[in-house]
Amino acid sequence: MNIFVCIKQVPDTETKITPNGDGTYIETSSIKWIMNPYDEFAVEQALLTKQANSGSTVTVVRVGGVKDTEALRTALAMGADDAILVESDDNLDSFMTAKALKGAIEKSGKTADVIFTGKQAIDDDCLQVPQLLAGMLNIPSVSVVVGCEEAGGAFTLKREVEGGALEVYEVKSPALIACNKGLNTPRYASLPGIMKAKRKPLAQHSLADVGVSDADRRVKYSNFQLPPEKPAGKKFEAMDEGVQASVVAEVVGLLRNEAKVI
Amino acid sequence: MAKVLVFTEITSDNVKSVTYEILGKLAGNDVDVAAVGQVPAGAVTELAKYGAANVHSLKGDNLDKYSPEGYANALKEFIGNGGYDYVFAGSTSLAKDLIPRLSGMFDAGMASEVTNFTMDGGTFAGTRPLFAGKCLAKVEIEGPKPHFITVRPNALGMPTSENAAAGNAADASVNAGEIRAAIKEIIKGASEKLDLTEANIIVSGGRAMKEAANFKILDELADAIGATVGASRAAVDSGYAPHSMQVGQTGKTVAPSLYIACGISGAIQHLAGMRTSKCIVAINTDPDAPIFTKADYGIVGDLFQIVPILTEEFKKIM
Numbered sequence: 001m002n003i004f005v006c007i008k009q010v011p012d013t014e015t016k017i018t019p020n021g022d023g024t025y026i027e028t029s030s031i032k033w034i035m036n037p038y039d040e041f042a043v044e045q046a047l048l049t050k051q052a053n054s055g056s057t058v059t060v061v062r063v064g065g066v067k068d069t070e071a072l073r074t075a076l077a078m079g080a081d082d083a084i085l086v087e088s089d090d091n092l093d094s095f096m097t098a099k100a101l102k103g104a105i106e107k108s109g110k111t112a113d114v115i116f117t118g119k120q121a122i123d124d125d126c127l128q129v130p131q132l133l134a135g136m137l138n139i140p141s142v143s144v145v146v147g148c149e150e151a152g153g154a155f156t157l158k159r160e161v162e163g164g165a166l167e168v169y170e171v172k173s174p175a176l177i178a179c180n181k182g183l184n185t186p187r188y189a190s191l192p193g194i195m196k197a198k199r200k201p202l203a204q205h206s207l208a209d210v211g212v213s214d215a216d217r218r219v220k221y222s223n224f225q226l227p228p229e230k231p232a233g234k235k236f237e238a239m240d241e242g243v244q245a246s247v248v249a250e251v252v253g254l255l256r257n258e259a260k261v262i
Numbered sequence: 263m264a265k266v267l268v269f270t271e272i273t274s275d276n277v278k279s280v281t282y283e284i285l286g287k288l289a290g291n292d293v294d295v296a297a298v299g300q301v302p303a304g305a306v307t308e309l310a311k312y313g314a315a316n317v318h319s320l321k322g323d324n325l326d327k328y329s330p331e332g333y334a335n336a337l338k339e340f341i342g343n344g345g346y347d348y349v350f351a352g353s354t355s356l357a358k359d360l361i362p363r364l365s366g367m368f369d370a371g372m373a374s375e376v377t378n379f380t381m382d383g384g385t386f387a388g389t390r391p392l393f394a395g396k397c398l399a400k401v402e403i404e405g406p407k408p409h410f411i412t413v414r415p416n417a418l419g420m421p422t423s424e425n426a427a428a429g430n431a432a433d434a435s436v437n438a439g440e441i442r443a444a445i446k447e448i449i450k451g452a453s454e455k456l457d458l459t460e461a462n463i464i465v466s467g468g469r470a471m472k473e474a475a476n477f478k479i480l481d482e483l484a485d486a487i488g489a490t491v492g493a494s495r496a497a498v499d500s501g502y503a504p505h506s507m508q509v510g511q512t513g514k515t516v517a518p519s520l521y522i523a524c525g526i527s528g529a530i531q532h533l534a535g536m537r538t539s540k541c542i543v544a545i546n547t548d549p550d551a552p553i554f555t556k557a558d559y560g561i562v563g564d565l566f567q568i569v570p571i572l573t574e575e576f577k578k579i580m
Contacts (some may be wrong), residue, residue, distance in 0.1 A: 023399075038512070227396075255559070259558060
């Protein structure tokens with residue numbers, strides 16, 4: 001099987017976000033970048049699928065800045081076979097990203113039997129790229145996947161919907177599977193894996209190489225700003241059992257009469 | 263004035279309330295509503311009160327169960343024939359999956375999970391949170407129409423003004439085409455309550471819950487006030503609650519009227535996921551916990567003592 005995984009580098013979840021000077025994006029100079037957390041589940045599922053299907057290869061693809069290829073090297077160290085980087089700014093819109101991923105997959109010369117992605121990137125939170133990519137490649141997709149079993153190129157997938165309910169899908173390869181937390185436990189890269197990763201092939205393309213131009217931009221962002229801070233709230237001391245009942249009654253009263261939320 | 267379609271879902275004969283929120287913001291435009299399957303007469307009347315001119319029931323083979331391909335094919339045909347400039351939907355599990363695929367089929371742009379928007383002169387401009395709400399930005403859509411927008415539930419608020427649009431009910435025949443990824447079965451969730459992303463009140467537990475069984479006291483509080491129970495990442499990673507209950511940057515971003523955080527210290531990722539809650543109550547033994555900086559009402563106390571008292575107090579007034 002030709003297995004592809006699409007990954008993204010995003011700011012660490014601990015990062016305090018600051019808008020840049022002209023409000024067109026965020027300040028990126030001192031950010032620690034990590035592999036998008038949901039993509040780790042996608043890489044792991046790709047590797048599990050490879051292990052179950054001898055002769056398979058895992059190709060990891062990323063669209064992003066050229067300076068830092070750490071997320072790709074991490075995926076290679078975990079066990080992916082080769083990698084493709086499409087060089088671009090880190091704030092492309094979803095349409096351009098999906099089109100670049102499609103172009104990169106096609107340029108690899110391999111037809112994807114299955115594509116794994118994270119269910120969303122935790123930076124722009126758009127939840128668009130997996131479905132867009134599947135649509136552009138005209139293959140079926142299942143997103144927010146928390147269960148994945150494969151046999152003979154057919155997948156049984158559990159997709160999480162409202163209230164913790166699960167939709168069970170059956171789909172034959174080729175398909176795109178967008179992974180959620182809970183699907184598996186991503187492995188750590190071993191030291192030999194990290195050493196080997198340095199020698200694995202990493203192809204680099206420009207956006208133009210994969211057929212993407214500025215005419216493909218669909219979404220324009222501006223006016224990045226921090227959300228308004230709330231005024232300081234009221235704090236009540238209730239460690240002492242003697243005051244707990246009166247404190248709780250007062251807070252409930254405030255919820256009803258001041259905040260008017262119940 | 264723009265020609266707008268609002269896509270909605272009908273569950274148990276009800277329209278999701280986010281649909282009314284969207285209709286309220288679209289007043290002054292030419293607005294239709296469409297759902298896959300039969301829209302009940304009662305729902306048509308209700309949608310009309312909020313400004314829907316025509317309410318379309320889309321019908322065809324292979325549409326009895328959701329599939330991204332079937333729904334996208336059916337809507338593509340309907341939207342194309344209707345000449346709509348904009349397609350809106352609430353940001354539900356179904357729409358998050360469907361609308362991006364549909365937008366791609368039109369080569370068109372999409373803005374996900376906006377929390378506010380304007381339609382000045384028939385042109386859309388929205389606000390959306392990024393980085394799980396740590397940052398806000400203005401979003402505009404360029405390129406071919408229709409443009410697609412999903413709206414976060416509870417963010418706009420329910421409109422008050424009722425207008426008397428025609429509310430014509432119309433059936434449309436649509437074609438689902440080939441469906442390669444089909445639902446075989448639906449496994450019911452543990453909770454019959456509203457999903458966290460749609461809930462009006464949320465009671466969440468953190469690491470201080472100590473074990474899964476202790477969530478029972480949060481369930482009792484939630485039952486008293488019609489709330490949905492959530493959890494912090496620390497509680498989920500410790501195995502006290504499933505990931506479907508997680509609020510935060512790698513869980514769900516929520517916007518309830520009231521958020522009650524019990525034994526949650528307030529990591530930056532959690533604060534990001536719940537900061538758009540209208541009113542926040544925090545219960546924690548540590549008076550310096552970061553959650554208190556975001557809380558409207560903070561109670562420094564032991565949740566195992568405070569929560570049962572809170573439940574009884576709510577029962578008195580609800």
